[in-house]
Amino acid sequence: MIIDVHAHWGPWFFTMDVAGATLATMDRYGIDRAIVSSTEAVIYDAPAGNRALAAALNDQGNGGVGGRGDSPDGGVEGGRHRLYGYVTINPRRLQEAVRDLAEYLPTGRFVGVKIHTDYTGSPATSPQLRDALELVASAGCPALVHTWGPSVLDLAQVCLDTPGLRVIAGHMGADGFRYAIEAAGACDRLYLEPCWSHAPAGRIAEVAANVDARQLLFGTDATLIDPSSAFGSVAAANLTGETAERIAWRNAAELFGLETAL
Numbered sequence: 350m351i352i353d354v355h356a357h358w359g360p361w362f363f364t365m366d367v368a369g370a371t372l373a374t375m376d377r378y379g380i381d382r383a384i385v386s387s388t389e390a391v392i393y394d395a396p397a398g399n400r401a402l403a404a405a406l407n408d409q410g411n412g413g414v415g416g417r418g419d420s421p422d423g424g425v426e427g428g429r430h431r432l433y434g435y436v437t438i439n440p441r442r443l444q445e446a447v448r449d450l451a452e453y454l455p456t457g458r459f460v461g462v463k464i465h466t467d468y469t470g471s472p473a474t475s476p477q478l479r480d481a482l483e484l485v486a487s488a489g490c491p492a493l494v495h496t497w498g499p500s501v502l503d504l505a506q507v508c509l510d511t512p513g514l515r516v517i518a519g520h521m522g523a524d525g526f527r528y529a530i531e532a533a534g535a536c537d538r539l540y541l542e543p544c545w546s547h548a549p550a551g552r553i554a555e556v557a558a559n560v561d562a563r564q565l566l567f568g569t570d571a572t573l574i575d576p577s578s579a580f581g582s583v584a585a586a587n588l589t590g591e592t593a594e595r596i597a598w599r600n601a602a603e604l605f606g607l608e609t610a611l
Contacts, residue, residue, distance in 0.1 A: 350610055352382045353576070353599040355493060355519055355544050355568025358432075359388040363573070371572060375431065380569075381598070383432055386463035386493075390437035399449050402434050402483045406458045427447055429608045435463035440471035440481035451489050454561035460605045462492040466500070473503035481509055486514040491540075491604055494519040498525035503531060505532035505539050508541055514538060515604065517566060520545050526552055533560045540604065542568035544579045562592040566601050 358371050375383055390398025407514035423567055436453050438446035453459040462485045464471070464478070471477045473496070485492045494516055496504055508516050521541035522529040529541050541564060557565060567583065569576040588596065602609045 350598040351378075351380045351393065351567065351596040352384075352607065352609075353380050353569050354517060354566045354601050355542050356383040356385045356571045357388050357391070357573060358385040358405060358434075359398070360548075361573055362392060367530075371544050373433065373567065374560075374576060378569075378580060380435045380576065381392050381431065382572075382609075384435055384460060384493075384600075384605065385432055386437050391463065392468050395439045395442065396445050396449060396471060397435045399453060403453055403458065404457070406430075406432060406434050410572070414541040429580070430458070433605070433607070435457040437465075438481055438484075440464060440475070440477035441469055443480060445478075446481065446484060450484070454488060454490060460607070461483050461490045465495045467495060467497075473500045473507060473540075473560050479507055479511070479549040482514055482516065484582065485488055485516075486511050489513070491515040491517060492517075493519050493542075495519045496521070496525075496529070497523045499528045501525055501529045501532045502535075502575055504534045508536045508539050516540070517542055517568075517607050520569070520570075521556065523547070526556055530556055530559045531536055533564050537564065540564050540566050540600070542566040543582060544568045544570035544574060545582075546570075546578070548573055548578060548585075550581045550585070553582050553588075557586055557588055557592055557596075563600060564594045565592070565596045567598070 375435050375601045387398030387402040395611055405607045434457050466472050496518040504518055508514050515538045521543055523545045533539050569579040
């Protein structure tokens, strides 16, 4: 079982097509479940992107989401959905966020929140992000938040200051992964996922050796980055036993309340 907690649906503005259709990519790499955010919602218009993703998720079972019906099950396996959504919110437009959370979370098809701090101009130290994460905590779901460098330490502090908040440090700080180790040690409600466009030797192994295994997740950044990057990085760490299982799927299943039986 593999659960990808950092994936995307929809075209990118970059001049390349890395991983192609969502379900086809999952099939290629044996990813059983993925939690996706709308690229339109992340980089341009959160309400419009959330609305489009909701329609696509509702179309699972009819060849939807993959775009061309490229998976034989159309995104449903054994009566269980393979794709779930993040409600993307812009911390600078919280009235829209309140409406979208109220509309989409009760459907059960959306299981968390996505916030990109750079595209929205809402760094972890900003009052806007703090307000947004208080909203997330009150909604009772996890949030995937973009982190880079030492910003993961700031995110950990927000998590400590916000009762009940559970937050995933997207990219686990990227080149600041050692800050992520410190951040995870400071707050047991902060989770780390590894996707990054670079793959420094020993990065995953160092994190796994110094962070509680219950705080580690698997993410690929598909369809922006081909999943082979994340798979290769994790495989190089030679993780075994409970740690490998927790990263691959168990922690994600518990965090998001996902069905895991195939």
